Amino acid sequence: MPPKHITIRGRCPRGRAAVRLGSDVPSNTAYIVSRSVFIQLDGAGQLVAANSVSRSPCVLEEDDLAILRAFSHARTQEAALHTVRQERSLSPEAFAQAVERLRGNNILTPVRADYRAEDSGYVPASTGFASFALHHWMLRDSVRVMAYRSAILPHVRDKVVADLGCGTGILSMFAAQGGARHVYALEESEVAALARMMFRANGMEDRVTLLTGNSKDIQLPEPVDVIVHEILGIDPFFENVIPYIDDARRRFLRPGQGTLIPHKIEVCCVGVEPEFVPSIAHRARLEAREFSGMYGLDFSPYLHVLEQADEINDDATFPRRANDFRVGFFEQAILSEECVVRTIDLAGDLEAQTAGETLSSLKIRAGGRLGSLLMFFRAHLDDRLVLSTSPFSPRTHWGWAVRDLPRALSVNAGDEITLTSSLLTVAGRQKLKVLPK
Amino acid sequence: MPPKHITIRGRCPRGRAAVRLGSDVPSNTAYIVSRSVFIQLDGAGQLVAANSVSRSPCVLEEDDLAILRAFSHARTQEAALHTVRQERSLSPEAFAQAVERLRGNNILTPVRADYRAEDSGYVPASTGFASFALHHWMLRDSVRVMAYRSAILPHVRDKVVADLGCGTGILSMFAAQGGARHVYALEESEVAALARMMFRANGMEDRVTLLTGNSKDIQLPEPVDVIVHEILGIDPFFENVIPYIDDARRRFLRPGQGTLIPHKIEVCCVGVEPEFVPSIAHRARLEAREFSGMYGLDFSPYLHVLEQADEINDDATFPRRANDFRVGFFEQAILSEECVVRTIDLAGDLEAQTAGETLSSLKIRAGGRLGSLLMFFRAHLDDRLVLSTSPFSPRTHWGWAVRDLPRALSVNAGDEITLTSSLLTVAGRQKLKVLPK
Numbered sequence: 096m097p098p099k100h101i102t103i104r105g106r107c108p109r110g111r112a113a114v115r116l117g118s119d120v121p122s123n124t125a126y127i128v129s130r131s132v133f134i135q136l137d138g139a140g141q142l143v144a145a146n147s148v149s150r151s152p153c154v155l156e157e158d159d160l161a162i163l164r165a166f167s168h169a170r171t172q173e174a175a176l177h178t179v180r181q182e183r184s185l186s187p188e189a190f191a192q193a194v195e196r197l198r199g200n201n202i203l204t205p206v207r208a209d210y211r212a213e214d215s216g217y218v219p220a221s222t223g224f225a226s227f228a229l230h231h232w233m234l235r236d237s238v239r240v241m242a243y244r245s246a247i248l249p250h251v252r253d254k255v256v257a258d259l260g261c262g263t264g265i266l267s268m269f270a271a272q273g274g275a276r277h278v279y280a281l282e283e284s285e286v287a288a289l290a291r292m293m294f295r296a297n298g299m300e301d302r303v304t305l306l307t308g309n310s311k312d313i314q315l316p317e318p319v320d321v322i323v324h325e326i327l328g329i330d331p332f333f334e335n336v337i338p339y340i341d342d343a344r345r346r347f348l349r350p351g352q353g354t355l356i357p358h359k360i361e362v363c364c365v366g367v368e369p370e371f372v373p374s375i376a377h378r379a380r381l382e383a384r385e386f387s388g389m390y391g392l393d394f395s396p397y398l399h400v401l402e403q404a405d406e407i408n409d410d411a412t413f414p415r416r417a418n419d420f421r422v423g424f425f426e427q428a429i430l431s432e433e434c435v436v437r438t439i440d441l442a443g444d445l446e447a448q449t450a451g452e453t454l455s456s457l458k459i460r461a462g463g464r465l466g467s468l469l470m471f472f473r474a475h476l477d478d479r480l481v482l483s484t485s486p487f488s489p490r491t492h493w494g495w496a497v498r499d500l501p502r503a504l505s506v507n508a509g510d511e512i513t514l515t516s517s518l519l520t521v522a523g524r525q526k527l528k529v530l531p532k
Numbered sequence: 533m534p535p536k537h538i539t540i541r542g543r544c545p546r547g548r549a550a551v552r553l554g555s556d557v558p559s560n561t562a563y564i565v566s567r568s569v570f571i572q573l574d575g576a577g578q579l580v581a582a583n584s585v586s587r588s589p590c591v592l593e594e595d596d597l598a599i600l601r602a603f604s605h606a607r608t609q610e611a612a613l614h615t616v617r618q619e620r621s622l623s624p625e626a627f628a629q630a631v632e633r634l635r636g637n638n639i640l641t642p643v644r645a646d647y648r649a650e651d652s653g654y655v656p657a658s659t660g661f662a663s664f665a666l667h668h669w670m671l672r673d674s675v676r677v678m679a680y681r682s683a684i685l686p687h688v689r690d691k692v693v694a695d696l697g698c699g700t701g702i703l704s705m706f707a708a709q710g711g712a713r714h715v716y717a718l719e720e721s722e723v724a725a726l727a728r729m730m731f732r733a734n735g736m737e738d739r740v741t742l743l744t745g746n747s748k749d750i751q752l753p754e755p756v757d758v759i760v761h762e763i764l765g766i767d768p769f770f771e772n773v774i775p776y777i778d779d780a781r782r783r784f785l786r787p788g789q790g791t792l793i794p795h796k797i798e799v800c801c802v803g804v805e806p807e808f809v810p811s812i813a814h815r816a817r818l819e820a821r822e823f824s825g826m827y828g829l830d831f832s833p834y835l836h837v838l839e840q841a842d843e844i845n846d847d848a849t850f851p852r853r854a855n856d857f858r859v860g861f862f863e864q865a866i867l868s869e870e871c872v873v874r875t876i877d878l879a880g881d882l883e884a885q886t887a888g889e890t891l892s893s894l895k896i897r898a899g900g901r902l903g904s905l906l907m908f909f910r911a912h913l914d915d916r917l918v919l920s921t922s923p924f925s926p927r928t929h930w931g932w933a934v935r936d937l938p939r940a941l942s943v944n945a946g947d948e949i950t951l952t953s954s955l956l957t958v959a960g961r962q963k964l965k966v967l968p969k
Binding site for chain 1: 664665668671672673674675677678679681682685686700702705706709710726729730732733734819820823827828829830831832833834837916926
């Protein structure tokens, strides 16, 4: 993937270990460069290493590349230092400091460590999803959590399950509640310590194994039947769901019969302009389009009846509740039909589905000044249930992403605007760029 | 229960039948006084008949009582007219009009009607929960719907299920999705026509039987293993859940082994005063208390960690999302601990649990002017999952009920206010009255 011209400010943060899982590393531990690391040349000509959503990308320092080369096959520190000093003069102290920094950022990671043990030598990330505040936002989003619970329960009985990026462990615990034979909960940040406490508090330690580390570096002891994952940003690619699923599917999932929850992601948008408040009747009809997916049922009779109903109006039926309809981005006009920019079948050929540019058509239904695209996604949790962040669905913690166009376009009803989308990697994180052609 | 001094305005509404299930009644149909009718003397000395949340209470007219007496055992119109005319002079036309009015309000209801048939003679209610707007509000409340889905799925496989007041049929369809052997969906209002279309659209007609009528008048063809019900108002008694469950439990549920979803209701309150906005950190900690019930898991480690977290603050962590914490009644100070006013075990002795006055203690935690009680409830859907309308939970369509006290009280931290509660019946609907003693 092409390097992106960005400037990375700052250096690798030192591991802050408020909830530290262990730092006493046996001296004979061998390290390897984490499989999750993505190294990219930035616009200033610096090498930037990024490897997860929970660690800031960091600029590699002068000796780092030689050190990483030395560790490119599993090496103890002693053996690696010997290799490095064949080509560079580097003091053992400077080498040890560099290794500690790279290890603290999971650029170097222990080999064959017991990822279950608290003294594995793995340094959990202390930023990103180590934040309890983020997990609180996700936990209070019961639209998200109950959609997953409802999808997980029927698919895990007597199955082996992996939960990628388990966070507080809630989805792993739902899998245990649903009768999973065993659950492997993978987490790279310090929130893993909380997940461990949660499994214990809920009496699930025998069925749920916490593995601390980046999923790309972890070996599971057995194939799994189900992979549960919620590594979705509001740009659903931004937490690198594609490369993580690609790896987990190949190395973890029972070939040919494994289940992914979710198994399909649609990236969608609508075109918007400022200053617009829809009627309550209009909003109700827009929302109702989402019910089929939300609840896994065919709501077409409901939609049909609602289209004909004359009783839904602002003043009579919903006097006290009108404001609930007006939160969020409905201050912005929605000028277009919904446009599906990308559909990714996570069980399919991921490279083919994400490579190159894709064209899609944004159908204008109301004339105006098209200034931004409001982006959202739909995650298909099973064949029926859809978790949607659409502006027409009950609001989730994700909210919506508004991408301003390079310049506003005057549009008329009936116009079709061609959008091009391409998946970029910026500082190791994937991002969908969507623009009018 | 004692008569309540209220004035009922208006007479029985004529059945408006926008979605009519059928009105051609065979002339030999026998009628009986609906078992759901509750007749009460109002403050003006008028007899008021009320029988459901979907029909307005109506004042009985001069000849109505004689007509109801005549139909007090199953009678055809011809036989009843004969009986009435033995004591009163009443023209056949006036009699027929009165019968039609009483029948249209389900005060008279057909006997042994096939409640499955669209020509059963039952007149579905055209008000109350016949409103699509109400159902839209309930459907977009995914906190509510997904809590029920999540609780229903694991408890219905190969079971026979009854859904009291099925509305659009969504909970019945979840039971069918969960593998129920058969589902009986009971609905007294015109929304039943939509439920019928939904069952058809979802290919569930063979497993879901729609029975139109009031549950108290319906005979089920077989005992059920599970009763699913969501006949809960924000005062949870207001849709008469107690008498309906009392009846359904005795007549529908398989004795000794049946399941109620929900099986327990707690009515709660906190004392409030105006003008107060809590910090985000405070609000996060309050909300987190609800997660154990919402998700059926022990969240004590999470709570413990959150208590110690210093990173949740208004300005740094949640700058863009701060408003989400400030919706609703948090403009009012919460001066007290939560107080459970009543706990009703729906599988227990309902009469004993609802009779008389109950005392409870409202513990004041912050001094101020105690002006109102903010009422909410918790419905225990199974042994783990709790659907809560607490102000500390994600908001549901119910919102909260604020009951102003007869006069505001000055309170200090540490005070305990004794509350008395008693269940009244007003115009046929139950209501919990809560007052400081």
